[in-house]
Amino acid sequence: MLTIPQVGADLRAKKYSAVDLCMQCVKNIEEKNSELNAVLEIFSDWEIQAREADEKISKGETSPMCGIPVIIKDNILFIDHHVSAASKILENYTATYSATVIEKLRDAGAIILGRANMDEFAMGSSTENSAYGVVKNPYDLERVAGGSSGGSAVCVSSGFCIASLGTDTAGSIRQPASFCGVVGFKSSYGLTSRYGAIAMGNSLDQIGPIAKTVEDAEIVQGCIGGYDKKDANSVKEELKPKEKEIKVLGVPWNEIRKEGVNIEVLENFENTVKKLENAGYKIVDISMPNMSYSLAAYYILMPAEVSTNLSRFDGIRYGLRAEGENLFDVYANTKAQGFGPETRRRVILGAYVLSHGYYDAYYRKALLVRDLIKKEFNEAFKNVDAILSPTAPTPAFKIGEKTKDPVAMYLSDIFTVPANIAGLPAISIPNGFNKDGLPLDIHLVADFGQDKSVFSFGKSFEGLQ
């Protein structure tokens, strides 16, 4: 398998060059993307970037990311390159600066090969809400790739790049990674800069890696993470808690069993828990009754933040401008033509939960519930080192299966969203297949700042398979 350390060794042994490797990735994209629809654009300067990487390596560059082709989700800014958040409203938009994570990757010598399809403005759990068409699952073309970083997950799964970047607001890295049989990681909130990511829900969003192995995800995260003064919520290194080894795993059985989990997912998970117990981990049945309210709180907090964030796309300073009789019509027509239905639905929901008379009942109440969920996690981490569950309640579902029922779609994030609500590090790791050959997974959440411990656990877990 072409992992990041393997590619690094091969490039330094001159088995092939970064240009050769990127050319192979481009070839794979040209062959398979017409059916998968995971890549929106291959950046025209990839060869220049790859040549620079080859030069750096010949001069002794030691960064493990040097020469690694990376595809980025279409909501992360790379200066002088198109970025659209998979929306018509930004169809012809060119980034005027680079995200901090992109600057870090470029400084290390990584090649930003292209941009990946996604749900419009990252709103969705299946990449069916892109203005540029549905992304298909490489394991079964009739099924979704998950979302919202569906394109990024497929790119890694299908050999379009070595690793990719996604963003995760409720599970948007981890759930598509799970559906496509790859690793997805979200850091503790504030440990990865959000500067240059097109915001959906600022208090929840984190950029993170999708990769083939836990080690690869850790290498990418090592490159993109860290304090950034350009991110107002960035956490300084010295404020991070000390890392501890993960030995005791909490399993909220009651919550897992009541959420309508697919039988094969549940059996696979139960077997995995036994396997971990045999491997010497202590398993503790924990009760987290408030955790189940995470998704309900999320569908108040997120639309509130969305309606505020997306008000800037009004056709005035950049992006699409639709014509109108007066200024109000310019705004309203621009949003009608530029935003897809799910985006408008969430903007309107946000306007509702923030409106006079409902603010206390919804938004303020959701903040109080969020606080309670954080406390519940803090209590749990007094007794366990991390919390284990499946990533998603089902394997990849059929295209169109949930598009008519927004709540059924939202429930895809039931196990991943608590980590965003509480700002905790979390990972999804491939864990076998169901009888139809669809990838299954496990999901681990640890205490704030225990990001390295999550990777250590992940690597040990891969060793057990």
Place this chain on the structure above:
Amino acid sequence: MEKKDIEALAKLARVNLTEDEKTSFAQDMGSILAYVDRIREVATEDRPAEIGQVHNIFRDDMPKEYDVKQVENIKNQFPDRDGDYLKVKSIL
């Protein structure tokens, strides 16, 4: 939620909707609100919510020099321009 509520919210949010969307959004909003309403079951203390370890960091509001190319890139994003000016509909 009724169609007229959706119309009022759409106006607040400055978004035009088609007649079909107004009807379907009213239904969707009903099912979403029915789901999120469950947070009312949670007993919370009535005090301002804490945001945990993370808090806002402010910077001084100072003008910053940008290079000519970057300024031009920003101006190139204007949907309509007249030289260095951004063109918009008259406000009054």
